[in-house]
Amino acid sequence: MAAVNSPGHPGTALGRPAPGEALMAVPPFEALVAAHGSTVLRVCRALVGPVDADDLWQETFLAALRVYPGTVPVKNWQAWLVAIARNKCVDHHRRAAGVPQPTGQVAQEPPAGPDGVGRALEAAETARRLWAALARLPKMQREAVVYHHIAGLRYAEAAALLGNSEVAARRAAADGMKALRLLLAREEEH
Known part of the structure; x- marks a missing residue:
């Protein structure tokens, strides 16, 4: 097995296996959260939007923890967690399919000026x-x-x-x- 360089990078215990490398040892769960938490959150945001992403991120890691470390051998922890996140997002969409959604949006005017709050609002609008x-x-x-x-x-x-x-x-x-x-x-x- 390749030496562990840093979390989430190819050839490490927390990322993808290096070419020709076998299954990885089971890392501590908190190390998986640290290494792949931001990726899982980005996937959740992209699939359900920023409002529900945090909840689904939590559901993803709770579901992963329930079967961890007794899971089948995992070659790629990141792909395993993304698959769980995807399934949680699909479940979320199924539950929300029958729930009416509000139609109106409240207009928000960003404050004038180049201050930090204004830049943060502009960044939030770009992300939206x-x-x-x-x-x-x-x-x-x-x-x-x-x-x-x-x-x-x-x-x-x-x-x-x-x-x-x-x-x-x-x-x-x-x-x-x-x-x-x-x-x-x-x-x-x-």
Whole structure:
């Protein structure tokens, strides 16, 4: 087994196995949370939006903890956690399908000036636009973009989560990125 360099990097006990490397030793659960927590949160935000992402992040790690360390041998802890997060997000969408959603939005004016609060509001608005554009992508493209570009999974790992081939996952991610750029460009024109 390769030496542990840093959490979440290829060839470490917390990231992907190095080429030709066998299964990893089971790391402490808190080390998995530290190494992959931000990736799981990004996946949750991309699949359900920023409002419910924190709750689903918690549900993901609670579900992982329930079966940890007695899980089947895991080659890639990050992919394992992203798969759990994906399933939690799917469950969330199923539960929310019958719940009416509010239609109106409260307008908020950012304060004038280059202060920290103003910059934070501008960054939040940019993030809101990005997440909204991501939500408008077709499901396959959105999930391919999330798994590869946001979670950092290899195309083969994304393909396994998507239930298709590596080539199809690569195509869906490329088409998704192209559509995302177009959606954001159109929004800036208005």
